[in-house]
Amino acid sequence: MIRNYRMLIQYDGTRYNGWQKQGDTSNTIQYKLEAILEHLTGSPVEVHGAGRTDAGVHARGQVAQFRMDTELSERAICEYFNTHLPDDIGVLKVQEASPRFHSRYNASSKYYLYRIAFDKELHVFDRKYVYVFRGGKLDVPAMRRAASFLEGEHDFRSFCGNPHMKKSTVRTLYSVSINEEGDEIDIGFVGDGFLQYMVRILTGTLIEVGEGKRTPESMTELIEARSRILAGPTAPARGLTLMEVRYQ
Amino acid sequence: MIRNYRMLIQYDGTRYNGWQKQGDTSNTIQYKLEAILEHLTGSPVEVHGAGRTDAGVHARGQVAQFRMDTELSERAICEYFNTHLPDDIGVLKVQEASPRFHSRYNASSKYYLYRIAFDKELHVFDRKYVYVFRGGKLDVPAMRRAASFLEGEHDFRSFCGNPHMKKSTVRTLYSVSINEEGDEIDIGFVGDGFLQYMVRILTGTLIEVGEGKRTPESMTELIEARSRILAGPTAPARGLTLMEVRYQ
Numbered sequence: 001m002i003r004n005y006r007m008l009i010q011y012d013g014t015r016y017n018g019w020q021k022q023g024d025t026s027n028t029i030q031y032k033l034e035a036i037l038e039h040l041t042g043s044p045v046e047v048h049g050a051g052r053t054d055a056g057v058h059a060r061g062q063v064a065q066f067r068m069d070t071e072l073s074e075r076a077i078c079e080y081f082n083t084h085l086p087d088d089i090g091v092l093k094v095q096e097a098s099p100r101f102h103s104r105y106n107a108s109s110k111y112y113l114y115r116i117a118f119d120k121e122l123h124v125f126d127r128k129y130v131y132v133f134r135g136g137k138l139d140v141p142a143m144r145r146a147a148s149f150l151e152g153e154h155d156f157r158s159f160c161g162n163p164h165m166k167k168s169t170v171r172t173l174y175s176v177s178i179n180e181e182g183d184e185i186d187i188g189f190v191g192d193g194f195l196q197y198m199v200r201i202l203t204g205t206l207i208e209v210g211e212g213k214r215t216p217e218s219m220t221e222l223i224e225a226r227s228r229i230l231a232g233p234t235a236p237a238r239g240l241t242l243m244e245v246r247y248q
Numbered sequence: 249m250i251r252n253y254r255m256l257i258q259y260d261g262t263r264y265n266g267w268q269k270q271g272d273t274s275n276t277i278q279y280k281l282e283a284i285l286e287h288l289t290g291s292p293v294e295v296h297g298a299g300r301t302d303a304g305v306h307a308r309g310q311v312a313q314f315r316m317d318t319e320l321s322e323r324a325i326c327e328y329f330n331t332h333l334p335d336d337i338g339v340l341k342v343q344e345a346s347p348r349f350h351s352r353y354n355a356s357s358k359y360y361l362y363r364i365a366f367d368k369e370l371h372v373f374d375r376k377y378v379y380v381f382r383g384g385k386l387d388v389p390a391m392r393r394a395a396s397f398l399e400g401e402h403d404f405r406s407f408c409g410n411p412h413m414k415k416s417t418v419r420t421l422y423s424v425s426i427n428e429e430g431d432e433i434d435i436g437f438v439g440d441g442f443l444q445y446m447v448r449i450l451t452g453t454l455i456e457v458g459e460g461k462r463t464p465e466s467m468t469e470l471i472e473a474r475s476r477i478l479a480g481p482t483a484p485a486r487g488l489t490l491m492e493v494r495y496q
Binding site for chain 2: 129
């Protein structure tokens with residue numbers, strides 16, 4: 001009987017070309033998972049991820065879904081994955097879902113975290129997961145003010161890395177929260193969906209606000225301009241982690 | 249002018265043969281640090297670590313000391329280290345110390361943490377730093393009772409990995425604290441000094457108490473026996489981290 005499964009996945013994205021299969025590259029998370037299911041069932045199985053993380057981006061709470069004809073238990077499928085996956089990808093849970101469940105279309109929001117550290121702090125144990133910013137201290141209150149202009153429903157074309165994007169670039173950012181702890185600044189983004197590189201371009205722009213290169217108020221005209229070249233640089237992938245995908 | 253320096257170091261021990269130079273192996277933390285200072289000054293400099301961590305053991309707060317004839321600032325020496333060290337070793341601080349300061353002889357206590365996880369938890373992001381125990385649940389209250397018998401000044405010869413140890417094997421364990429959080433058990437050891445493999449043999453023995461293979465009360469006779477073969481196995485290096493070296 002064909003069942004629909006939902007899975008919860010973690011990965012250290014450092015070694016991978018992102019979530020999505022692209023052309024014939026096999027070095028993607030999606031490919032690794034599909035290869036294991038094909039090995040298990042003898043026929044191709046497509047795995048749909050909720051968030052299509054870019055090359056080098058990590059996940060602590062990626063959700064994916066696949067349909068498979070099997071009598072194996074959820075636990076057995078989960079163990080089969082973990083026996084065959086490399087150490088830097090782990091499946092936390094496999095659960096049967098309703099036949100209509102789709103990991104991406106049904107997601108109500110996603111939570112991404114971008115971690116910025118400063119050169120004083122060395123982060124031997126998590127330097128693969130933080131962006132070490134060498135430009136000095138950032139003005140966090142100014143970044144918070146800028147973040148408040150970014151929250152809400154907007155056309156985020158200025159923050160979209162794909163210049164040929166034909167579909168709508170309107171998204172809702174429910175919250176952009178900036179936490180400072182010791183020598184680290186973490187920016188949490190919760191939204192209904194994110195365009196290509198959107199979190200990293202938002203981060204690169206907020207860093208420029210923190211450096212005093214932009215005013216918090218300039219976010220409004222930046223959004224209105226709908227032009228990628230007016231926004232800040234794309235912050236490096238290593239600092240970004242998909243933390244959670246939420247369903248209502 | 250020859251000055252005495254104290255430094256604070258972190259490392260991921262996975263790739264290394266421990267702290268101490270042994271024979272002609274260059275794959276040790278001590279060797280890496282000394283090679284950089286020799287490169288800087290043009291002559292050999294000896295670096296003395298407070299804790300001689302074993303192969304595969306990590307450190308978040310190792311302290312070391314060296315004497316060097318230099319006019320460079322503390323900050324410049326620190327930056328020189330970090331420019332030349334691989335990513336998995338970091339120097340957090342370099343400070344001039346009093347001429348008589350010795351990182352090992354002056355240490356009043358050391359704090360080691362051993363992390364045990366269970367197979368349900370996958371730990372993609374820190375699996376290099378935990379020992380994944382596959383033998384089922386452990387009886388934590390029994391482990392805590394056993395730990396209370398280990399605390400205090402004892403001859404820890406039963407927990408010494410070096411059968412040819414000629415010096416005193418008497419040490420004081422100030423505290424052995426066991427914390428359970430989710431699917432992880434952490435054992436913190438604070439003592440005035442530790443014998444070779446001592447923390448790992450204590451951990452292996454406490455795990456056997458948690459499995460019901462030993463009683464908490466049997467710790468007393470085990471200490472009195474002064475015999476390594478009566479203690480539990482040496483727990484794997486990956487779960488162990490030197491957290492802090494304290495000076496009075």
